[in-house]
Amino acid sequence: MYKPVNLSTDIYYVGVNDRKTSLFENMWPLDKGVSYNSYVIADEKVAIIDTVEAGQFEKWLAKVRAILNGRNVDYLVVNHMEPDHSGAIRILTELYPEMEIIGNKKTIPMIEGYYGITENCKLVKEGDSIELGNNKLSFYQVPMVHWPESMVCFEENNQILFSSDAFGSFGTLDGGIFDDELDFDSYIDEMRRYYSNIVGKYGNPVQKALQKLGGLNIKMIAPSHGPIYRENIERMIKMYDQWSKYEGEEGVVIAYASMYGNTEEMAEVTARAIAEEGIKNIKVYDVSKTHPSYIISDIFKYKGLILGSPTYSNELHPNMESLALKIQHMGISNHYYGVLGSFTWAGAAAKKLNVVAETLKWEVVAEAVEEKHALKADKYEACRELGKAMAEKLKA
Numbered sequence: 001m002y003k004p005v006n007l008s009t010d011i012y013y014v015g016v017n018d019r020k021t022s023l024f025e026n027m028w029p030l031d032k033g034v035s036y037n038s039y040v041i042a043d044e045k046v047a048i049i050d051t052v053e054a055g056q057f058e059k060w061l062a063k064v065r066a067i068l069n070g071r072n073v074d075y076l077v078v079n080h081m082e083p084d085h086s087g088a089i090r091i092l093t094e095l096y097p098e099m100e101i102i103g104n105k106k107t108i109p110m111i112e113g114y115y116g117i118t119e120n121c122k123l124v125k126e127g128d129s130i131e132l133g134n135n136k137l138s139f140y141q142v143p144m145v146h147w148p149e150s151m152v153c154f155e156e157n158n159q160i161l162f163s164s165d166a167f168g169s170f171g172t173l174d175g176g177i178f179d180d181e182l183d184f185d186s187y188i189d190e191m192r193r194y195y196s197n198i199v200g201k202y203g204n205p206v207q208k209a210l211q212k213l214g215g216l217n218i219k220m221i222a223p224s225h226g227p228i229y230r231e232n233i234e235r236m237i238k239m240y241d242q243w244s245k246y247e248g249e250e251g252v253v254i255a256y257a258s259m260y261g262n263t264e265e266m267a268e269v270t271a272r273a274i275a276e277e278g279i280k281n282i283k284v285y286d287v288s289k290t291h292p293s294y295i296i297s298d299i300f301k302y303k304g305l306i307l308g309s310p311t312y313s314n315e316l317h318p319n320m321e322s323l324a325l326k327i328q329h330m331g332i333s334n335h336y337y338g339v340l341g342s343f344t345w346a347g348a349a350a351k352k353l354n355v356v357a358e359t360l361k362w363e364v365v366a367e368a369v370e371e372k373h374a375l376k377a378d379k380y381e382a383c384r385e386l387g388k389a390m391a392e393k394l395k396a
């Protein structure tokens with residue numbers, strides 16, 4: 001039994017929710033789960049757009065079969081090879097041996113590499129299309145959104161963009177599947193956490209993809225994770241544009257590591273000084289308590305960042321070192337920056353945290369504040385000055 005979910009007359013949603021997996025890519029917490037979206041076009045020809053993670057195969061296949069009602073599958077479109085979408089390819093080829101697998105020149109070798117499949121692969125390039133009857137799918141390459149082979153397809157007659165990872169979100173679809181069936185705003189934090197941590201490194205490729213797809217008259221965006229958009233299309237595109245340009249809002253993230261509370265106190269004093277200057281969006285995080293994916297999501301949201309760490313065996317506190325490296329690897333640009341640190345016998349943390357700004361060419365709002373032992377009056381005041389300088393920049 002399955003009541004189909006239609007995007008249009010011949011196009012169906014056959015995605016599944018995953019509330020069991022704890023970590024996406026075995027890294028990113030899935031507190032609200034995730035959906036693996038897949039679509040069936042049952043026209044004169046039958047096409048499936050992407051599959052699901054292997055463990056979700058049974059649930060997914062039941063939906064697909066309910067739609068197909070005994071028909072064969074003509075095409076499997078592989079927009080993206082990451083196994084959360086390609087995990088059911090091999091078993092699907094065994095069930096439908098005549099099915100052609102559609103991918104680009106980077107997809108096809110990956111299909112062989114991951115699944116040993118070399119037959120019935122149909123190569124498509126930029127602008128190619130396939131006719132299914134009433135529906136016609138055209139293909140556009142969007143390399144590095146999220147992998148080199150990533151592509152999207154556009155159904156011309158219903159003007160639906162099957163956007164793969166682009167415009168995806170963490171969070172299961174709890175009844176509502178389309179954005180006008182659910183509380184869109186309640187998904188925004190998980191959209192941004194998904195974007196920033198999974199695709200965020202690739203701001204330039206996202207910009208290129210937005211420009212390329214900007215010429216299409218899109219009535220619906222059907223991504224591979226999260227809600228399908230038919231009401232908030234412009235809003236989604238605008239958010240993606242801002243995130244991929246690293247255009248943060250007025251606000252600041254203060255992320256610190258602290259063993260015995262001294263660096264934490266510096267963070268508190270700095271946060272208070274920022275608030276006194278009228279900045280309301282101040283997010284203070286202990287990196288040993290909050291998973292970095294949430295901190296990084298807010299770093300994408302806000303223009304200001306202050307990192308604080310004690311010196312630990314002449315290095316950064318390991319949890320701050322991990323966050324600082326992640327930020328550098330992601331190549332986040334366009335931020336105002338400040339540094340806090342404390343030490344007991346030799347200070348090294350501030351110098352190491354300064355490297356983040358050098359690497360990413362961020363504007364440093366004030367000299368790093370580094371205290372020996374507990375916080376005392378002059379460094380207390382220096383923290384306040386750092387906070388004021390950050391607030392001034394944010395308000396400018």
Ligand code: FEO
Nearest residue numbers: 082084146165224
């Ligand atoms: Fe949802 Fe890059 O896979």
